[in-house]
Amino acid sequence: MTTSPEPTATAATLPGYTPGTWAIDPVHTEIAFAVRHLGVANVRGRFDEFSGEIVLAENPLESSVVATIQVASVSTAHEQRDNHIRSEEFLHAAEFPEMTFRSTGIRAGEGDGFLADGELTVHGVTCPVTLELELLGFGKGYQDRPVAGFTATTQISRKAFGVTGGATGAMLGDAIKITLDVEAALA
Secondary structure, three states: OOOOOOOOOOOOOOOOOOOEEEEEOHHHOEEEEEEEEOOOEEEEEEEOOEEEEEEEOOOHHHOEEEEEEEHHHEEOOOHHHHHHHHOOOOOOOOOOOEEEEEEEEEEEOOOOOEEEEEEEEEOOEEEEEEEEEEEEEEEEOHHHOEEEEEEEEEEEEOHHHOOOOHHHHHHEEEEEEEEEEEEEEEO
């Protein structure tokens, strides 16, 4: 049985830690991905429309997160490729307009980091995913509203979610690297 490391970061040791419900700020957040193309280069993209909520508990390990991403908002800076990603061969945005993530538990990670276990639903398929979280800090935003910053990373298999890509899929790697740079405001 694998055990998580003892938590080194607690509410008392995290400067500015403020329990409460935090709304993800879409203006100051980026949801990005990268996939290998032809085995020699990475193609990068992002999703521009999303929403989410982070609930920071008194005990950080009892916190939670939910997020919804609008599939049609995918952007790789190439309209033809974006339309192909939205098509039935890839994410099929018409039938599956949203991707969702819902945490199922938070664990201590390495050092001051955390791991957010959860369920990611893409293309109508739900798979377990673990996000590696780094808390960047807490501060004051517009009109002194409390803000918090986080970075989260993970890697998923597109094929596990039924995203094959048709004939074009053979030119792409299976592994999708996901990076979330999140700013949230206390609701």
